[in-house]
Amino acid sequence: xxxxxxxxxxxxxxxxxxxxxxxxxxxxxxxxxxxxxxxxxxxxxxxxxxxxxxxxxxxxxxxxxxxxxxxxxxxxxxxxxxxxxxxxxxxxxxxxxxxxxxxxxxxxxxxxxxxxxxxxxxxxxxxxxxxxxxxxxxxxxxxxxxxxxxxxxxxxxxxxxxxxxxxxxxxxxxxxxxxxxxxxxxxxxxxxxxxxxxxxxxxxxxxxxxxxxxxxxxxxxxxx
Amino acid sequence: xxxxxxxxxxxxxxxxxxxxxxxxxxxxxxxxxxxxxxxxxxxxxxxxxxxxxxxxxxxxxxxxxxxxxxxxxxxxxxxxxxxxxxxxxxxxxxxxxxxxxxxxxxxxxxxxxxxxxxxxxxxxxxxxxxxxxxxxxxxxxxxxxxxxxxxxxxxxxxxxxxxxxxxxxxxxxxxxxxxxxxxxxxxxxxxxxxxxxxxxxxxxxxxxxxxxxxxxxxxxxxxx
Numbered sequence: 429x430x431x432x433x434x435x436x437x438x439x440x441x442x443x444x445x446x447x448x449x450x451x452x453x454x455x456x457x458x459x460x461x462x463x464x465x466x467x468x469x470x471x472x473x474x475x476x477x478x479x480x481x482x483x484x485x486x487x488x489x490x491x492x493x494x495x496x497x498x499x500x501x502x503x504x505x506x507x508x509x510x511x512x513x514x515x516x517x518x519x520x521x522x523x524x525x526x527x528x529x530x531x532x533x534x535x536x537x538x539x540x541x542x543x544x545x546x547x548x549x550x551x552x553x554x555x556x557x558x559x560x561x562x563x564x565x566x567x568x569x570x571x572x573x574x575x576x577x578x579x580x581x582x583x584x585x586x587x588x589x590x591x592x593x594x595x596x597x598x599x600x601x602x603x604x605x606x607x608x609x610x611x612x613x614x615x616x617x618x619x620x621x622x623x624x625x626x627x628x629x630x631x632x633x634x635x636x637x638x639x640x641x642x643x644x645x646x647x648x649x650x651x652x
Numbered sequence: 653x654x655x656x657x658x659x660x661x662x663x664x665x666x667x668x669x670x671x672x673x674x675x676x677x678x679x680x681x682x683x684x685x686x687x688x689x690x691x692x693x694x695x696x697x698x699x700x701x702x703x704x705x706x707x708x709x710x711x712x713x714x715x716x717x718x719x720x721x722x723x724x725x726x727x728x729x730x731x732x733x734x735x736x737x738x739x740x741x742x743x744x745x746x747x748x749x750x751x752x753x754x755x756x757x758x759x760x761x762x763x764x765x766x767x768x769x770x771x772x773x774x775x776x777x778x779x780x781x782x783x784x785x786x787x788x789x790x791x792x793x794x795x796x797x798x799x800x801x802x803x804x805x806x807x808x809x810x811x812x813x814x815x816x817x818x819x820x821x822x823x824x825x826x827x828x829x830x831x832x833x834x835x836x837x838x839x840x841x842x843x844x845x846x847x848x849x850x851x852x853x854x855x856x857x858x859x860x861x862x863x864x865x866x867x868x869x870x871x872x873x874x875x876x
Contacts, residue, residue, distance in 0.1 A: 469693045469694045469695060469775070469798075470693045470777045470798055470802055470805065470806060471693060471795075471797060471798025471799045471802060497805050498778060498805065498806060498807070498808070499804070499805060499806075499807050500801075500804040500805050500807075502801055502804055502805070503805075521782070521808075523747065523776070523778035523779050550778065551693070551777065551778075551805065551806070552747070552776055552777070552778055552779075553694045553775065553776070554722060554747035554774065554775075554776055554779075555747050555776075555778075555779070558745070571695075571797065573695060573795065573797035573798075573820065573823070574693075574694055574695025574797075575695045577724075577726055578694055578695060580723070580724040580726055581694065581721050581722065581723060581724050581726070581727075581775065582694060582722060582723075582775070583722070583723050583724075584722070584745075596797065598826075599797070599823065599826045599827070602822075602823045602826055603823070
């Protein structure tokens with residue numbers, strides 16, 4: 429018989445995180461605040477996507493943004509220019525946001541008077557996928573320059589996301605990216621995933637994503 | 653007084669890793685095997701860069717490649733077609749290679765009869781930067797579509813790397829990427845970093861990187 433506790437660090441951390449995420453989710457449902465966890469590789473276009481999404485939604489909803497980065501506040505400055513409420517979260521070297529960090533970020537920013545909050549996660553296709561932060565929806569961006577093989581290499585991200593935005597379609601002519609194949613590979617992992625090819629820089633394809641997002645917010649508000 | 657041990661997981665893990673990395677490095681120096689740790693975001697062009705680098709070096713050196721991925725073996729298949737020795741490492745969900753995983757990969761592949769080994773790390777700008785694997789040189793790729801602001805957001809990667817390859821210069825005309833600014837930002841973090849803009853797909857700029865690499869291998873061989 430063991431006379432000591434065996435502490436399975438990673439499993440325990442993830443179990444603790446799931447409990448914290450459930451608390452965040454339940455608390456936001458009570459307040460009717462819709463949280464989106466936005467994830468992608470570095471440079472796939474999270475901030476540009478947010479800017480255009482905010483522009484499309486801000487007459488309908490009161491929006492807040494939490495910008496998570498290992499360092500710097502360049503994205504928070506950019507978002508602040510839109511006039512929405514924004515907070516910069518530094519993850520202290522951590523490569524992803526967890527539920528407890530999200531809760532502290534929400535407490536610090538304040539959720540009163542907000543309808544929709546976007547969490548721009550750290551640019552990383554691996555670790556953020558493992559960590560439920562308590563969001564209503566998980567949205568990931570795959571950008572055309574990254575290649576259509578990413579679902580094969582980073583399967584968890586595509587498995588856990590509600591939406592895959594295929595961004596930077598405006599530069600598709602100079603890349604060898606197979607849209608059908610990317611969608612097929614993502615749907616093999618996650619048949620329910622919604623796929624929207626778009627250009628956050630130019631605006632092409634954006635309407636379908638915004639329509640889906642508005643509809644999701646409204647459906648969610650009826651249920652909570 | 654405490655009657656139990658306090659185990660600082662992360663610090664202990666990193667201290668253990670440094671010791672393991674020192675062992676890997678010392679063992680490879682004895683065998684005169686030059687190990688390159690190749691790191692980048694997903695889709696920045698690690699495999700394409702490796703293919704062209706192998707083509708340029710394989711008449712001079714006997715080359716091995718370790719392909720690290722969370723899942724899949726697509727890159728190992730591509731590399732195997734070049735005829736060099738290659739092994740696929742699955743990281744079991746881990747978002748980066750550590751020194752112990754590298755040691756086990758080297759043991760499994762075998763280093764006898766090799767002069768140069770490339771470790772293609774997991775696509776990630778955060779975690780691989782924290783983990784010394786015992787390589788002679790650390791090489792990171794920033795691709796043009798990711799943007800020139802990445803040194804601000806992921807500073808550690810730029811701080812610990814010996815080389816920054818700025819890849820995909822062939823598509824620079826369709827992106828708003830400031831080469832001087834990217835280099836300035838990287839050098840503010842790491843004045844010694846070598847910067848080579850190139851296109852691994854088309855070959856532009858590749859000669860300077862290959863010349864630097866060959867020279868580094870020869871200098872290293874004289875010292876060890």
